[in-house]
Amino acid sequence: MSVQSVIQFRVRYCETDQMGTYSNSRVLEWFECGRTELFRTIGLPYAEMERKGVMLPVIEANIKYTGRAKYDDLLEMTTTCKLISKVRIRCDVKIVHAKTNQPVAEGYTVHAFTNAAGKVIRPPDWLIRTLQAASS
Numbered sequence: 001m002s003v004q005s006v007i008q009f010r011v012r013y014c015e016t017d018q019m020g021t022y023s024n025s026r027v028l029e030w031f032e033c034g035r036t037e038l039f040r041t042i043g044l045p046y047a048e049m050e051r052k053g054v055m056l057p058v059i060e061a062n063i064k065y066t067g068r069a070k071y072d073d074l075l076e077m078t079t080t081c082k083l084i085s086k087v088r089i090r091c092d093v094k095i096v097h098a099k100t101n102q103p104v105a106e107g108y109t110v111h112a113f114t115n116a117a118g119k120v121i122r123p124p125d126w127l128i129r130t131l132q133a134a135s136s
Contacts, residue, residue, distance in 0.1 A: 001135040002082035005038035008098050011073045021068040027105045028061060031093045034079035035109070038091070042134035044127065053115050054127060056089065060110035066103035074098040083131070087113050087120050 015026045036046055049056070069075055076098040081091040089111050095104040113123045123131075 001132055002080055003038060003042055003131060003134040004078065004080045005034065005041050006076060006078045007034060007037050008074060008076050009033070011069050011071055011075065013071050016071050020070055022070075022104075024063075024065060027063050027065070027095070027107070028109075030075075030077060030095060030105075031061075031063075031079075031091070031107065031109055034077045034093055035081070035091050038079045038081060042130060044130050049127070050116075052124070052126075054121070054124065055114045055116060055118070056111040057114060057118075058109050059088070059112050061107065062109075063105060063107040065105050067097075067105075069095075069097065069104045075104060083123075084110070086122050089113070089123075 009030070011022055015022050017023045039046055039049070074097070075095055077093060077095045079091055079093050081089055084090045090108055091111070092108045094106045096102060097104065113121050115121050
């Protein structure tokens with residue numbers, strides 16, 4: 001079971017460096033935006049999950065820098081999330097230039113399901129049902 005979301009965004013001036021391209025540290029922030037919007041789109045905003053006691057801390061991250069992006073470039077980010085175990089979810093991300101499909105970055109993050117105290121838990125039934133409905 002996997003769910004997917006596509007969003008577009010522009011590279012902001014504060015996200016560029018002296019070389020005129022995006023700063024490499026921004027990619028994980030972009031990944032977070034993609035993940036957040038994906039969960040919001042399927043009816044599971046992070047804030048609601050957290051109110052219900054479910055957290056998704058990052059336990060692994062991987063980024064491959066595949067191209068440049070400059071200030072005001074329009075980018076498209078595809079985020080695909082799937083359960084990879086009883087207590088983990090993986091979000092694969094691909095960022096390209098919206099008009100040319102030229103690659104910018106790709107990678108993934110792995111998240112554990114935890115309660116508010118940080119103890120690893122299995123995702124609750126309501127969360128599994130929402131993911132299943134969204135992947136249909």
